[in-house]
Amino acid sequence: MTETVLSLRGATKRFGGLVAVNSIDFDVRRGQVLGLIGPNGSGKSTTLNLISGALQPTAGDISLRGVAIGGLRADKIAKRGISRTFQLVRLLPGMNVEQNIIAGAVFGHRRRWGAAAKQDAARLAERVGLGGKGHMAIGQLTYIDTKRVELARALASDPEVLLLDEWLAGLNPTELQVGIELIQSLRDEGRTIILVEHVMDAIRSLCDYCVVMSSGAKIAEGTPDEVLSDPEVIRAYLGDDDA
């Protein structure tokens, strides 16, 4: 049995009267790609926000390799080895591609500075398909390239767990194929990933295990085939479409 890297127990987030995340439990094992799926507004991003420290949990425990991290500041959690991308891409507009990637390497989990950070940024740029674009300004990039920069920045700290919030959203069919292959290659590398995703093809081909959320609660878990044929999951998705 491989080691559990991240675990959530009873993780809960309330916004006033709304329970956005309702007592969620799950474990992520080393090298696993865990799909966190569910209809719009079901609490996926909020769950990632609790894990990354963007939000403080109202209740429950989150631990990274057995050490409690729930409620810590985002920078402390980043230093312990969790990095992320954002549902709406967030880059540093005043810096070029290379500096954007270095930004992820300097203060995070595995820190590098100076020549080592530059070398690493070049390697990562190549890795995500941005080879030779290091000196481009952020404003000149295509949409998929902005996503690549964000991914490279998240990888730059060599995280224990990588959180991807709909990294594939908004790509056209050709780009989607490229994107899926890229995440597949991270999986082959042994990265531990939580993948929030709506694209069914991606979920089927990339995820080892899935947790399904609806209205803040976990309604199913299992392999992609298991959960995607679960009647309750189908109802949750269809119900969302009807609404």
Next chain:
Amino acid sequence: MSLTGKEIQGVILAAIALLVVGALPYYGSDYLLSLGITIAMFTVLATSWALFSGPTHYISLATAAFFGLGTYTTGLGFESLPFWSLVLMAGALGAVLAALVGLATLRLSGVYFVIFTLGLAELIRQLITWGQNMTGQKGLYVLTDFTEGNLYMMLVALASAVFLVGWLIGRSRLGFALRIIGDDETVAAHSGINTAQAKVLLFMVSGAVAAMTGAILAPRYVYIEPALAFTPLLSFQVVIMALLGGVHRLWGPIVGVIPFTLILETISANFPNQVTLFIGIVFLIIVYFIPRGFAGLIEQARSWSQSESMA
């Protein structure tokens, strides 16, 4: 990291400039020296202000609070303690005050920070006025043997130190962290940067320098009182000069300080009632026409001429 060719060029230029500027007391007239002091003072204040506000985009109006704190440190201590120790003490007090203000406000949004810093100078001014009323004083005499030349040299030394510190910060991880914070604070935090700590540290540097400037300049005023030492006009002038020059480069503010001071001197000599109007007009010009200041214009002109020559 070693220096690049461009950096070596910069160091040589800076050394020559320092010689020319530093020797002013030996060749300049009294008027020129007095102008030099004003320019040196605003150079120090605007450059250190931009060290913090440039990358973080937080507009601080606390310059007068730190400056006044410095003048009062000298005013209260010059009879009993050596001057250099008062300057250092003012720096320490400025840093402590900045840390307190920073911890209280930098987690809040920029607007609260602006208002708070403006209020701070006023608060300290009121406190000192109240304290002086208790003892029946109105102000303090600061009588020393320093000549204008002495004060000028001290300011030039402080300015050099500020440029050196600013240059070192710019190359450091702290400087990089601040640029990331300025671009996107959420990204900064998720990249492992303790954003509050980075901002407070830089604010402390900036506050310490402003307080030291006040401490050095106290003897120039001979008589200091709260309304003079803590004048909000000083805070506004510093902001406008820094923005006029440009806060994206270390050398930016000085490009704003020199023309602004010269014009301001002329106006206050000839039309003393129009000073605030002038400051207002410069502010509008910055906002509407040169948002990146003179430094931005210069860099734009450079990149144009480069693309011309390449074409």
